Amino acid sequence: MNYFPKFSKKLKETVRVEHQKGVIKLSVELFSWLMTNELMKHLDRPGWKHESVFSLFVRLGEEVAELWEAIETHQPKEVIEKEAADVANFAMMIADVYREKSG
Ligand SMILES: [Mg+2]
Numbered sequence: 001m002n003y004f005p006k007f008s009k010k011l012k013e014t015v016r017v018e019h020q021k022g023v024i025k026l027s028v029e030l031f032s033w034l035m036t037n038e039l040m041k042h043l044d045r046p047g048w049k050h051e052s053v054f055s056l057f058v059r060l061g062e063e064v065a066e067l068w069e070a071i072e073t074h075q076p077k078e079v080i081e082k083e084a085a086d087v088a089n090f091a092m093m094i095a096d097v098y099r100e101k102s103g
Contacts, residue, residue: 031084031085031088034081034082034085035085035089035092037085038082038085038089039089048093048097049096049097051093053098056090056093056094056097057090057094059090060087060090060091060094063083063086063087063089063090064087066083066086067080067083067084067086067087
């Protein structure tokens with residue numbers, strides 16, 4: 001059944017694109033919540049604003065290794081999600097330090 005035969009291809013593509021936008025927004029929003037949740041566990045720490053990019057990059061590598069170990073050892077999905085959020089948080093910190101650099 002085709003209610004809009006003349007525009008059906010264009011309409012289908014529009015619906016597909018809009019659906020994909022929704023998937024992206026929801027996934028990023030959920031992941032952002034996970035990232036925030038992980039950072040909020042460490043409010044006792046001084047933060048990353050004065051960390052060197054090198055030290056943050058080293059920590060990023062350690063978190064990537066933790067994520068891979070969790071995947072490889074078939075940890076529960078909550079553990080995988082947490083480790084993925086750790087990776088993203090260190091990448092975010094590197095971007096944040098660069099954003100605040102002058103010049
Ligand atoms: Mg970790």
